[in-house]
Amino acid sequence: MAARPEHRERWETRTLRALMVPANLVLGGLVASLVALPGVTLLPALVALGRAFSQWHDDGDDAVVTSLLRELRATWRRTWRAGILAGIVVWLLVVDVLFLLAQLGTASAGFAVVLGGATVPVAAVVGLVLLLVPVAAARQRDGTVRDWLRAAATFAAGRPVGTLALLLLGAAVLATCVVLPTLAPFVALSVPLYLAVRAWPPSAGPADAGS
Secondary structure, three states: OOHHHHHHHHHHHHHHHHHHHHHHHHHHHHHHHHHHOOOOOHHHHHHHHHHHHHHHHHHOOOOHHHHHHHHHHHHHHHHHHHHHHHHHHHHHHHHHHHHHHHHOOOOOHHHHHHHHHHHHHHHHHHHHHHHHHHHHHHHOOOOOHHHHHHHHHHHHHHOHHHHHHHHHHHHHHHHHHHHOHHHHHHHOOHHHHHHHHHHOOHHHOHHHOOO
16 A cells, blocks of 8 residues: 555656656747747857756756756857857848749749759758757857867767758758748757757767767
């Protein structure tokens, strides 16, 4: 009889722990999306969210939203300039994609397809920066954006298959958000970034990313 409350507590604890994952992904993604709304704050928001996810996954700090806001304050001076540049590039890519889509039904559709193919590598590089720089920022908490860019390049070069898989999963999430746009504020940023944090744990730092 005495074992039943203990068993029920363990079952409830496991259930609550399982529910914490989607709850933190949704809440963290929503807050990060609100912060990133102007576009030029996208990179700072992702850096803060990546560091919050790292603290959750590595240290057990499941207050993701609180950690996100704290990390945004801690990293803002280091990220706002790079955030402006990244935001401009992202906006240019969005405008380019919308323009190319508008040309598909016209006489210049062939040119649009060729130009669209040339845009894919640029979009892939931008996507890698937005996903791996936050991971690097979580691993090198006192580093600069330049340090994080070097670490992100090391991550990508050390695990090309994992990097490609991450890009494909991120593209799948974005495609799902295009089909179901109401999901975008909740998962478009959080799910790909959470997968990136999980894929490059602290043991996969720049010094041993290729191991």
